[in-house]
Structure formats: structure tokens, C-alpha cells
Amino acid sequence: KQEVTQIPAALSVPEGENLVLNCSFTDSAIYNLQWFRQDPGKGLTSLLLIQSSQREQTSGRLNASLDKSSGRSTLYIAASQPGDSATYLCAVCNYGQNFVFGPGTRLSVLP
């Protein structure tokens, strides 16, 4: 059974810092991995999707890496801004087409 964990559970940083969010999964037989952002009281927005054959994906100030063999992914946020404050969720897609989500990291970027 796939299990996904994320550390840290919460993170508070001053504006402008670079930061790394971590995601670990127990079953490396995944099809892809997605990072999502969730704002309070709202739905999820997909940020980046990494296929199992890929090592990383980049979008603007975001960079996600994937090391399937070790069951890890990181989300790197460069030059953080207060608008980046949200909960970041990692989700892995197994071959059964179901996404398994981690508990999330609550990020606060202080102005």
C-alpha cells in the first residue's frame, strides 16, 4: 500500500528565502508525481507534474525533482514571496490510476 509523507509539516520563512519541501513515498512503482498548492477554503491547483521517467520539472520559480529509486521528491521554491503562502501537497499516481496524497506542508512567507 502506497504511503506518502511530507516534511516539514509547517514552515515559516522571511520573504526572499529559497526553500525546499520534501515528499517521500514507500512504493517506487509510480506512474507520475504531482505537486499541488491548496489555499485555505479552496481547491487544489496543480503546480508541476513529473512523469516517472523524468528527473525534474520547472515552472517559473518552482522546481520539482524526482528520485524514484529512493522514493523522494523535492519542491524547490526560489525567492519566496508572501503570495506563496499556502499548503503544498505531494501526490503520487500508481499504475492503478489513483492518486495518493501526502498530508501537506503549510508554508508561511512573512513580508
Place this chain on the structure above:
Amino acid sequence: NAGVMQNPRHLVRRRGQEARLRCSPMKGHSHVYWYRQLPEEGLKFMVYLQKENIIDESGMPKERFSAEFPKEGPSILRIQQVVRGDSAAYFCASSPDGKTATNEKLFFGSGTQLSVL
């Protein structure tokens, strides 16, 4: 191009009543997923449906919960005889043609917050 639409946004029910949550997928999407998010917990998969078919309901509680996605109209998640433990945010996601196992992102609705009194 409207996104995934869920309604109502908030639903209040008393114990024993029925709750009906609706989800209209994005235009052109024929695959719908329902997830539940309990306070301070991650999203838990409930059910995956195509039009008129349930593909995977491994995350659905065995009793009181059912889901459908008819040929016409939205997908419905139905909870009968609600209990306080059903209070949660219920999210719907859609994807085109069930290709999520390849390279398709999931698109989520804003969720329905169910509160059981």
C-alpha cells in the same frame, strides 16, 4: 473554459439526513474522482468514475456512501444517514479520457464543506 464546478460550497446537515454533493467536470473531461479531506489530514481517495461506470470505489466506505456519474448531468456523491464523522471537505477532480496514468494533470474543484450537526 469553466473549471471543475462543485456545489454547494457549504452544506449543513443534521445527523440522519442525506447529503448530496454535485460535481461538474471540466468541459471535455469524462473522468471524475472524489476525495475527502478530514481536518488536519491529507486527501483520501474515495471513488473514480467514468460516464455511467464506477471504475474504482476502493476508497468508499462500505455503507451509506454511493456515487454516480450519469450520461447526462453532474457526478453525485451521496451520503445517507450522515453522522458527525462525515464532516469534512469533499473534493472532486476531473481528467480527460482517463489518461491520468500518463501525463495528465488532475483539475480540482473548490470542494464542498459538509458539516453535520
